[in-house]
Amino acid sequence: MENAFCHVPVLAEEALTFIRPQSGGIYIDATVGGGNHAAMILERSSPEGFLLGIDRDAEALTAAAKKLAPYQGRFVLVSGNYADMAALAEGQGIEAADGILLDIGVSSRHLDAPERGFSYMQDAPLDMRMDQSSGRSAAELVNEESAETLTRILFEFGEEKWAKRIAEFIVSARAIKPIDTTGELVAIVKQAIPKGAREKDQHPARRTFQAIRIAVNNELSALDIGLDAAISLLRPGGVIAVISFHSLEDRIVKTKLKHHATDCICPPRTPVCLCHHRADLKLLTRKPVTAGSEELMANPRSRSAMLRAAQKL
Numbered sequence: 001m002e003n004a005f006c007h008v009p010v011l012a013e014e015a016l017t018f019i020r021p022q023s024g025g026i027y028i029d030a031t032v033g034g035g036n037h038a039a040m041i042l043e044r045s046s047p048e049g050f051l052l053g054i055d056r057d058a059e060a061l062t063a064a065a066k067k068l069a070p071y072q073g074r075f076v077l078v079s080g081n082y083a084d085m086a087a088l089a090e091g092q093g094i095e096a097a098d099g100i101l102l103d104i105g106v107s108s109r110h111l112d113a114p115e116r117g118f119s120y121m122q123d124a125p126l127d128m129r130m131d132q133s134s135g136r137s138a139a140e141l142v143n144e145e146s147a148e149t150l151t152r153i154l155f156e157f158g159e160e161k162w163a164k165r166i167a168e169f170i171v172s173a174r175a176i177k178p179i180d181t182t183g184e185l186v187a188i189v190k191q192a193i194p195k196g197a198r199e200k201d202q203h204p205a206r207r208t209f210q211a212i213r214i215a216v217n218n219e220l221s222a223l224d225i226g227l228d229a230a231i232s233l234l235r236p237g238g239v240i241a242v243i244s245f246h247s248l249e250d251r252i253v254k255t256k257l258k259h260h261a262t263d264c265i266c267p268p269r270t271p272v273c274l275c276h277h278r279a280d281l282k283l284l285t286r287k288p289v290t291a292g293s294e295e296l297m298a299n300p301r302s303r304s305a306m307l308r309a310a311q312k313l
C-alpha cells in the first residue's frame with residue numbers, strides 16, 4: 001500500500017476556518033497521522049508558517065514525513081504522546097503557538113491494517129496499541145484484568161450494557177486458553193450478547209473493541225491532560241480546534257473548553273467569588289460542528305465527527 005494513511009481529512013475546511021493559518025504563524029498538529037490536515041495548514045500558511053507534528057504511532061510519522069515532503073524546512077515531526085505536548089514543544093524551542101489541532105482517536109490506517117489488531121472485522125493478533133514500542137497490548141489486558149475491572153472498562157469506555165456478562169465470558173474463556181486474537185474476542189462477545197438483544201446495524205463487538213482500545217491507549221486521560229497543555233501553549237488570539245468521534249471524547253472536550261471559558265467556578269449561590277478563576281478562552285462553537293451532506297457522502301467516516309474550537313484570550 002503506497003500511503004495507507006492517505007485518507008480525506010475530516011472536517012478540514014471547518015477546522016481551518018477557525019485556525020486561519022497565516023504565513024509566519026506557528027502551528028501544532030498534535031495528532032499528525034498521515035499528515036493530511038498538516039499539509040493543508042502548511043499550504044495555507046505559506047511561505048513561512050511552521051508546523052510541529054506529533055504522533056505516538058511510528059508508522060504515522062513515516063507517512064506524515066512523506067506527505068509533508070514538499071514543505072521541507074517548515075515542519076518538524078516528533079514521536080510522543082500529546083499529553084506531553086508542553087515538553088515536546090519546548091524540546092523544539094516552541095514557547096507558544098498560533099493554532100493547535102487535535103483530530104483524536106484512531107486513524108483509517110489503524111482500522112484498515114489487520115495486523116494492528118484494532119478491527120473486529122479481520123482476524124489478527126489482539127494488540128491495539130497506537131505506540132507499539134511500549135505499554136500493554138489488548139491481549140495482555142483481557143487476559144490479566146479481573147472481571148470487575150473488565151466490566152468497568154466495557155461500561156465506562158464502551159457504554160456497553162452487557163459489560164458484566166461479556167467480562168464473565170472473557171474470564172471463563174481465558175481459563176481454558178489465553179485470548180490471543182481479535183477473532184477469539186469477537187466470538188466471545190457474540191456468545192455473551194444474546195442475538196435478540198443486539199443493536200441494529202451495529203457489530204456486536206463494536207463497543208467492546210472501542211472500550212478496550214481506549215483503555216489500552218489511556219486515551220481519555222491523555223485527552224484531558226493534552227487539552228490543558230494545548231490551551232496553555234496558545235498565544236493570545238491563538239485557536240484550538242478539536243475533532244472527536246464519540247460522545248465520551250466530546251464530553252471531555254466540551255467540559256474542558258467550557259471550564260477555560262468561564263470566569264468564576266464557585267459552587268452556585270456562593271455569595272462572593274472565592275475561586276478567583278478567570279476565563280482564558282472564548283468559545284468559538286457552542287455546539288459541535290458536524291460534517292455537511294457533501295462530506296458525509298464522500299467520506300462515511302465523517303459521520304460521527306464533532307469539531308469544537310476556542311480562542312485564547
Ligand SMILES: C[S@@+](CC[C@H](N)C(=O)[O-])C[C@H]1O[C@@H](n2cnc3c(N)ncnc32)[C@H](O)[C@@H]1O
Nearest residue numbers: 031033034035036037055056057081082103107
Ligand atoms: C484520526 S488520526 C489523525 C489523522 C490526521 N489528522 C491526518 O490528517 O492524517 C489520529 C492520530 O492520532 C494519533 N494519536 C492518538 N492519540 C494520541 C496521543 N495521545 N498522542 C499522540 N498521538 C495520538 C494516532 O496514532 C493517529 O495517528
